[in-house]
Amino acid sequence: MRGCEVKSTLALMGLFLGLAAALCGCDDGRVSPGTDGGPSSGADAGAGGGDAGSTVDAGPAGFASRDRVVVTWAAGGVPPGANRYLAPPSDSFEAFVEAQGLTLESGPEWPSDPDGVRVLLWVMPYANEAEPALPSAADVERVTAYLSGGGRLVVVGDRGFSAIDGYSGFQSQDGVDALLEQLGVGVRLAEESLPDQLPCGAPSHPLAVASLSQPAGESLEVIEPATWLSCSGAAYQAHSGGEVIVVGDSQTFFTGSNDDFSSKVLTVPPS
Numbered sequence: 001m002r003g004c005e006v007k008s009t010l011a012l013m014g015l016f017l018g019l020a021a022a023l024c025g026c027d028d029g030r031v032s033p034g035t036d037g038g039p040s041s042g043a044d045a046g047a048g049g050g051d052a053g054s055t056v057d058a059g060p061a062g063f064a065s066r067d068r069v070v071v072t073w074a075a076g077g078v079p080p081g082a083n084r085y086l087a088p089p090s091d092s093f094e095a096f097v098e099a100q101g102l103t104l105e106s107g108p109e110w111p112s113d114p115d116g117v118r119v120l121l122w123v124m125p126y127a128n129e130a131e132p133a134l135p136s137a138a139d140v141e142r143v144t145a146y147l148s149g150g151g152r153l154v155v156v157g158d159r160g161f162s163a164i165d166g167y168s169g170f171q172s173q174d175g176v177d178a179l180l181e182q183l184g185v186g187v188r189l190a191e192e193s194l195p196d197q198l199p200c201g202a203p204s205h206p207l208a209v210a211s212l213s214q215p216a217g218e219s220l221e222v223i224e225p226a227t228w229l230s231c232s233g234a235a236y237q238a239h240s241g242g243e244v245i246v247v248g249d250s251q252t253f254f255t256g257s258n259d260d261f262s263s264k265v266l267t268v269p270p271s
Contacts, residue, residue, distance in 0.1 A: 153245070
């Protein structure tokens with residue numbers, strides 16, 4: 001009887017040790033680090049992979065691969081060279097654009113193939129007194145489509161002024177502000193005393209500059225979610241997957257006096 005009891009006890013101990021070893025191995029598989037030092041849990045690995053994927057392109061897609069800069073005066077805008085006070089010739093700007101490894105195109109219509117356009121400068125839309133003074137549904141549609149593709153739209157505005165050579169600053173100002181309002185962009189050219197205006201201070205956005213040289217610049221009004229890029233002279237807002245920049249003087253890019261800002265607009269990728 002004593003021998004049987006010993007054998008039974010040993011058998012039970014062996015069974016206990018086997019179960020303990022099996023349980024220990026299972027626990028090790030769940031909590032021990034993998035061979036690369038990372039977690040071996042499926043949930044943790046999935047989270048790590050998601051984080052890595054989300055940082056591949058934090059801003060609008062394809063900025064670096066786009067090499068076209070377009071200047072347009074669609075919807076009654078002012079063509080560069082039409083008047084030296086409104087929009088000087090763009091020759092020096094073209095040379096500057098090409099120095100950045102980009103190409104400059106210009107024309108009176110919205111580009112028919114905007115997908116490859118990195119920066120689209122729209123010069124004083126709605127200023128031409130012979131054309132409609134307010135944005136059309138097609139204008140809003142074109143802008144939204146360009147932005148949703150990751151484009152950077154620069155609305156080149158100016159202060160209100162009586163008509164010069166058939167171009168009215170007041171008409172352009174009203175048209176641009178109506179467009180920005182329809183888009184939900186928190187920037188205005190005209191002094192409308194918008195509620196909750198943002199003080200300028202020291203803009204910290206990657207596209208910001210300390211100052212702009214603007215002979216007759218308009219003092220913008222800015223509210224959230226827009227932000228200042230230069231006190232009184234330029235503002236920014238991310239919109240629909242792209243970006244909208246509004247400047248308050250039509251000579252901002254065409255006189256060669258704001259090369260630091262021009263360079264940032266042309267080359268600094270979305271943040």
